[in-house]
Amino acid sequence: MSLGLLNDLSRDELIAWVEQAGHASYRADQIRRWIFGKRVNDFDEMHDIPASLRSALKEHFQLLGAKVVRHQVSVDGTEKLLLEFDDKEQTECVLMRENDRNTICVSTQVGCAMGCVFCASGLLGVKRDLTTGEILSQILLLDRLLSADQRITNVVIMGMGEPLANLRNLTPALLTLNEKGGMGLGARRITVSTVGLPEKIAELAALNIPFNLAVSLHAPTNELRDQIVPVNKKIRLERILKAADDYFDKTGRRITYEYVLLAGINDADEHAAELGRLLKSRNAHVNLIPMNDVSSLDMTAPSAPRTDQFVNTLRSWNINATVRKRKGADIDAACGQLRLEELTQLDPAAESPKSPSSPSTT
Known part of the structure; x- marks a missing residue:
């Protein structure tokens, strides 16, 4: 036992x-x-x-409750851990080093049920939620990679899984991160990412602690988002945006909208214009993320000129937009990739569920 x-x-x-x-x-x-x-x-x-x-x-x-199965270090200093728990299930977490900050990205589930077509995390479905202790274990193990004079400065809950689908176990971990007797990080240094679960966004707002909220949008219309983020068929953009607006009203925290750029799918000028119209009246920041290559998926990031044009179109609508700097590309630092590779090595048949068709561009 x-x-x-x-x-x-x-x-x-x-x-x-x-x-x-x-x-x-x-x-x-x-x-x-x-x-x-x-x-x-x-x-x-x-x-x-x-x-x-x-x-x-x-x-x-x-004390820590997880075994490090693999530890990879990128040429840019990014470090990634593949962790295994007592039940042999695995998850991933990442430490990203900058001159003035040490940001970590942690997971909340083993796998993911949201089905985003570009993401490695959900290719094998979701196995289970992580417990509060398992979420904190990732943070503690990453913290121990730092030297004695360094500290974690920022935490993003943006790894494997849908964080708000496991809000019951995530909430105590967030409180421990925030409280002085825990990690003592200010709420503005903690970001929770979500594909957009309106009721759960309201629950997070009800904590009355102004954590940063990042909504993974990835498309400016329901028609396109239904193809890229299948769970949208049950949710709809209008409800997500209303929940995000309410979160801003309650916490005062500007909402970040994440948008993974997929070449030929959601990166056209008209998509940027539609996104601009959608967000122009909101206090929002758009974080554009060129897709990380996943060997089993036939989708890629757009070219740098196409990405720049998308940014410029958004800014013409007075939208604050930036392109996320890629970190750890040489170690498959995007969430889910290392676990997928490990499982495939152990069982080549595990690759079979992971070839969804690319979404239509029309």
Whole structure:
């Protein structure tokens, strides 16, 4: 029988457990400081925790709870981990280094059920949600890749899976990231990405903590989005935009709209103009993302001139638009690619579900 994950416990739950174990409640905060602030990898490194409490912790819990299956390092300094949990399921997380920041990208599910046609994460479907502790484990393992004088500066919940489909387990992880007794990151440094689940966007807004919200739009019309993001058939752009508008009204956080550029599919001048009309009255930022190549998909990113023209058209509508810098291209740093490669090596038949037809351009 495997041990539980310590970070599946909230601060209050850890306090209750510590007291039940016969120790003072303040020991819970000491334990959390060791985990989130001092980067220990073993309970025995918590030298100001009584030996009897350390023994009880070892008897009941895992500290990090994930095994690093693969660790890849890009020429640009990006690092990617493929992690495996006790049930042998795998997920991915990424550390992206810049001169003035260390941004990490973490996953919320094993696989994804949204079915976006350009994305490796969902090619084999969704297996299960990650627990709160498993989400935090990714953050802690990435944090331990940094030197003693470095810290995580930004977190994006943008890896494998649809974050808001697992909001129940994501919310405690977000709170731990934000609270001073956890990672102590300001809400403006934490971004939650979603394909657009209106009811869940409202739930996130109801936390009354102004996390950044990024909506994965990828198309300016329902007709085209139905082809690129199949779940849109059940949601519709109008409801997504209304939920995003409400989120902005409640939190004051400008919404980012992500748009993966697919050559010959959603990158034409008319698509840029339609997107401009859609967002012109909104306080919005468009983050354009040239598609990461996935070997099993016959879609590609547009050329640099085509991308520039798309940006210029958007800006003619007074839309704030930028193109995301590609990081870790040489290590397949886009979410889902490393797991797909690993599973395919173990079972070549796993490749069979991953050849969806390209969406129509008409």
